[in-house]
Amino acid sequence: MSLPDPDSQPTPTPMQHTTPGPQYGQPASASTPPPEVSIEQRRHSLSMAISSEVARGARVESQTDTNAIVVTGSKPNHVLHAIITLFTCGFWGLVWIVLAIMLREHRIALTVDPYGHVLRQELT
Secondary structure, three states: OOOOOOOOOOOOOOOOOOOOOOOOOOOHHHOOOOOOOOHHHHHHHHHHHHHHHHHOOOEEEEEOOOEEEEEEOOOOOHHHHHHHHHHOOOOHHHHHHHHHHHOOOEEEEEEEOOOOOEEEEEEO
16 A cells, blocks of 8 residues: 655545435425527527427417417318208218217416426316
8 A cells, every 4th residue: 555645635525516416404495597598598498388289280370479379179160061961961961960079179378487498277
């Protein structure tokens, strides 16, 4: 076993940076909230969320700086189905009823909070 040389410098080790958690006896809500982000960053977060929804087949119904409503699905063409039902003496009416029940539009509200988090809520 050799002794360390007193003239040599110790090798620095990388420090791990950790954020302190709540102290004993202190509630968890006493920690500081994350910093608020700029409106440009909020717009960017919303545009990324919208592009993700559009890639899945949604379309934008309305949009502001921090909110958007996107729609998926479609409604049946009731005029066309009424005409087909008349020409088939009512037989197409069964198909029309099934399509009217199955085909519906689904709306999703996308909202960006002041901290830049995108919140997604399905509307009825």
